[in-house]
Amino acid sequence: MSDQTDAAGPPRVSGKPVDPRLLRYAASSRWFFVAIGAIAVAQTAVIIAFAGLLTRVIVGAIERMPLPELAATLGALGAVVAVRALLLWAREAVASRAAARVQTELRAALIAGIDRLGPEWLDTRNSAALAVTAGRGLDALEAYFGRYLPQLVSTAVATPILVATMWWQDWISGLTVVLTLPLIPIFMVLIGYATRATQQRQWSTLQRLAARFADTVEGLSTLKIYGRQHRAAASIEKVTADYRRETMKVLRVSFLSGFALEFLASISVAVIAVSIGFRLIDGSLALGVGLFVLLLAPEAYLPLRQVGVQFHAATEGVAASDVVFDVLDAAGTRAHGTAAGIGARSAHRGGESAPRRTGSAPNRASGVLRIEGMRVRRGGRMLPPVDFVAAPGTVTLIEGPSGAGKSSVLAALRGAAGFEGTAQIGDAAIRSLAPATWLAWAGQRPGLVSGSISENVALGDPAPEAGDIRRALELACAGELDPARRLGVQGAGISGGQAQRVAVARAFYRRLRGRSVVVALDEPSSALDPDTEARLWRNVRAVADQGAAVVLVSHRRSAREIADQVVALNALEVVR
Template structure:
């Protein structure tokens, strides 16, 4: 483990202020330590020589003690403040990074593990800031200064301290190697415990149906026991580490004390200098000894920050690789009006997951004013194409908007324009509704700064969710994950949310992934009719679906994973959908 990860200073600006103010406090504390040792030793010598100790030295000694107490309190305040702000900054950056990482990244990780990292894991930074880093600051500042003062007053004691001081870091390194594996294992088991418990809670109804709920008690108990054993192993190593460091420090101070005692007896060293050295020697070892003792207490926080830094680095890399992955580029135009010349062009799209190609050299065009449907067998890459359109995965090739929404003046001066598709251009509903514990209206207007009740009503109507069903009323309050709605109802609310975004923000492209998989034929027909109205307004509507109703209503069908190079589609008439024969090139 690095003493201080430089990425902490980059991602959490509060850490820089913490170190700056902590350095000032550390220097002040060091001055108080030296002043205290000198005042005590000189007062004792004066008392032995018959001088009254109740002079200015005693007043100064009380002042130094009070000042050091205040400095210790300020160091604790600085630590608490730095930890609180740093945790907040890291959490905010991760929450901003998660949309850039996208669902494809989250699908490869346990949501419980990510949640544990951002909650319990980052909360462990309190110990890291409160105990570990202050001692690290004192080690970097106080220890060299105190050793220099010892050299100045007693060269022999300074040499002894300088030679024995490296024993503590050597023990820290040896014990750190032994405990690193145990600490990582403990953190992984905490993630397994969190994920396992969440899986059981989410799948409890299924487990009850198949009579396997009782077995999960044994499984959870087993995982909990593993975590307990791992934690106790880390604690045993921590106590062993503390014992070894204390022993090394005590023996080092004992060497200084024996040397000072022998020279005091022989008369080679004055009493005042000897007392001064004996008081300073333990203080020179204390910060480094405390760093070793708090090393294990800070391990959870450091492990959590490693996960956080990996998320932030992954988000940065994803944006750099995927040219189309933009949070909000371009200005979305109005969704209404004539835009028959606008189209979404996908050219040589390739999506790779590790060394596996989910999509290879896919090309297609999706024109405004017609319903486009992507079909193909499961695993052919349909969802990966959608993820690339949304900028959720790195991809090769290009995804561009051509001509859509440009003003007549711009078209006249620049011709038909093309630019990369940005997230501000797309409204989307995935296969999982992803509803919140809120009203139906609040779920539909998610992300809207100025929600419009009229627009909510229209979006629900276009999504075939306007039936006189109390469950779909905008004021109806849902439970966690949309509890209170059936699968089909939740699906339609998610589609209404995408439509609301498209209408409110003027998104030029609407992408729906299996929007009718849980719907009956009548409701599906109403949904297709609602999408037909958006198509008639000139929006690019792309639907991924296995349903025959969508294929029949589409003016443009793109088959993914088909061995043919082209096919001809003669679509059935659909509301707001132009009919005719179109040839589709698929590579």
């Protein structure tokens, strides 16, 4: 079962209409704003033209305009309606295309950011919550780009132009709009705060539901053995009910806010209409001017009103994008800090770990792993120091009781745990290298994925070699498994011992392909019978004899038979 924390805690929804980080992390959003702005200008011009032409038609009909002139005006009005429909289609098309591109860019940036932050950072996050953010969360950006942002740009462009036009034609109506229009954003801000808190709870509940479901599925076999599957199902049901309740709260607030905004806009338009009506009666306002201004009045309030309505449809995407931006900010800060010399400062402070870097493979001729004074940071505590040298052609056995830090040493080597001290492969510090360039590793959890056994063994190899896959399976004592056999999620379809051996075969495969200097195995025989275990030890010894530096973690005393050196750990001290 996973004990990881949430991906980034409760989502922090930005208080700004548009988060400037969107422009920084999604380049496609820049041309989107330019295109939407141009369309908004054209739509505003069309709205004014429509109101003017419709006013002319109505006034002309009342004043008995000549039929040919009236027909021409009606034709122009029809053309304006067609242009308005075309602009609406163009806005939808631009928004849809921009949303798809931004989703792709942010997903790629999120993966790259997680890669820069490294396994140590990822080990403190819940992968299910991150998956929800990258999947459903970023999918919700469709509403953000398709509805909210176009409406926001339209409001910024159309509202000032429409108000200025109304003021130019009838300053009293324009003044009325200027005085009543601010009421809508005031209510939007008040409602927005309530919506943001509700949306944060909904998003947090969804992440918790995803994490709980993923953990339950992963540990289902264990739960089944101990008869706890019904309790786990009840827990998921409870979280689902919480999510349903939070979703209904979001919908309730959305409907109430929509009603409030519509009510304010309707009252404001009614005030303008009454004012125009009285002035038409006393003859102080011409019919054409009054009708033109009255047709523009709803359009002046509509953009701002729709911003509030569409904000609710976009809040889920905004919450997810904020989580993504926080991850990218952390990755950018980490990369910038390293470039500025964090590595040197860390060494001065005692060798505190710096983030991983993608580097070239170390010199294989000098592929000696040197660990001096390594103190691994796990669970808020520093483990006792570890010292050893693992040279090519040797097997270094790390043993000790549970909790002594055996697996933590391997976690530090692969970047999943911070440490103090010195760790070098050849003449390069492992902090400056990507683990994939020098390390082949198999942990206690096989970490198999859906696909064939062959795909699992050759995971990460762009050009798998069938012969090496079969050889790796034989070395891992899994030669009886068909490489073409398909596995389900988490390696479903084979036994636990077979899954463990496939994971070991993956490490051996990387060594056979020349992609690793060090092979690290964490309890590779824990699910094996004595005969299979003895065969595995012989094969591990053979891999070492062929030039690999093998670091082996095992509690089995039989592992001592193949070890060149033993590093014994306990809770108090480390001895050689």
